[in-house]
Amino acid sequence: MSDFLNDKDLNTLNHSCAHVLAQAVKHLYPQAKFWVGPVVEEGFYYDIDLGDQTISDDDLPKIEKEMKKICKDGKRIVRHEVSKEEALEEFKDDEYKLDLINGLEDGTITTYSQGDFTDLCRGPHVETVKLCKNFKLIKHSGAYWKGDKNNKVLQRIYGVCFPTKEELEAHLQLLEEAKERDHRRLGKELGIFMFADIVGKGLPMWLPNGFTVRRLLSDYIMNKELELGYEHVMTPSLGNVKLYKKSGHWAHYKDDMFPAMELDDEAYVLRPMNCPHHMVMYKSTLHSYRDLPVRIAEIANDFRFEASGALT
Numbered sequence: 001m002s003d004f005l006n007d008k009d010l011n012t013l014n015h016s017c018a019h020v021l022a023q024a025v026k027h028l029y030p031q032a033k034f035w036v037g038p039v040v041e042e043g044f045y046y047d048i049d050l051g052d053q054t055i056s057d058d059d060l061p062k063i064e065k066e067m068k069k070i071c072k073d074g075k076r077i078v079r080h081e082v083s084k085e086e087a088l089e090e091f092k093d094d095e096y097k098l099d100l101i102n103g104l105e106d107g108t109i110t111t112y113s114q115g116d117f118t119d120l121c122r123g124p125h126v127e128t129v130k131l132c133k134n135f136k137l138i139k140h141s142g143a144y145w146k147g148d149k150n151n152k153v154l155q156r157i158y159g160v161c162f163p164t165k166e167e168l169e170a171h172l173q174l175l176e177e178a179k180e181r182d183h184r185r186l187g188k189e190l191g192i193f194m195f196a197d198i199v200g201k202g203l204p205m206w207l208p209n210g211f212t213v214r215r216l217l218s219d220y221i222m223n224k225e226l227e228l229g230y231e232h233v234m235t236p237s238l239g240n241v242k243l244y245k246k247s248g249h250w251a252h253y254k255d256d257m258f259p260a261m262e263l264d265d266e267a268y269v270l271r272p273m274n275c276p277h278h279m280v281m282y283k284s285t286l287h288s289y290r291d292l293p294v295r296i297a298e299i300a301n302d303f304r305f306e307a308s309g310a311l312t
């Protein structure tokens, strides 16, 4: 797959294309305000506030059409240096840009203009929007501003951009093939696992074929561990909250754990890790330094409270 993050030229091209996307969105939705447009593993995206409007699948071709127009028009991308005061004045009506500017160190700030569109950015960019013409918008989603679920949901649009048409087409072909290997599709078709709303979101049930795969994998792992001198143990999926207070999980990791269950005078929690149980097991007898290393292994279920969508 293409290395959008580490290939410097591809990175600059994709980031520049994110600005073309923003410019096109501004033409079509004059109320649009822009947060950030970084390059990520799968290409680029831009987070956009469209007021009350949301992006639908039908909107992407319209935005692509406007982007094509901008690329064809071929404006130069011009870098400007401004002071923090000037930047605050220039973007005074845009709370997102003000937030970004206020987070910057004092000193020179750069903005980039292409035709009728100016954006705050540290760059770098390609020289002209003409170079961004081999792009495709891939998908859209909602994204909380700054990733905080108490904040407003922005519209995130993803795309990819390549130096040549051939490279773009080859990449889109790979994406198509990846869809065919999507585990959610294969899981169903091959009888590996299933989900059911009545059981619960994100709770997979392994079907016979899937359990066979799981058994072969766990046999393989346990045999390897035996060869390496591990001894296998089994510990409960629950633990007293006191255990995780002692291990430090409670102080540092509580938000990623399921809430505790209050029972009698004690509180129990689904374990996020199995090592605290193993530490207690180790500590239950005396060990000479000659016994070390002590190798304990377990194929266990651990439980993490993850945001909806994190599983996919």
Ligand SMILES: [Zn+2]
Pocket (backbone or CB within 6 Å): 015, 016, 019, 112, 120, 121, 122, 123, 124, 125
């Ligand atoms: Zn930029």
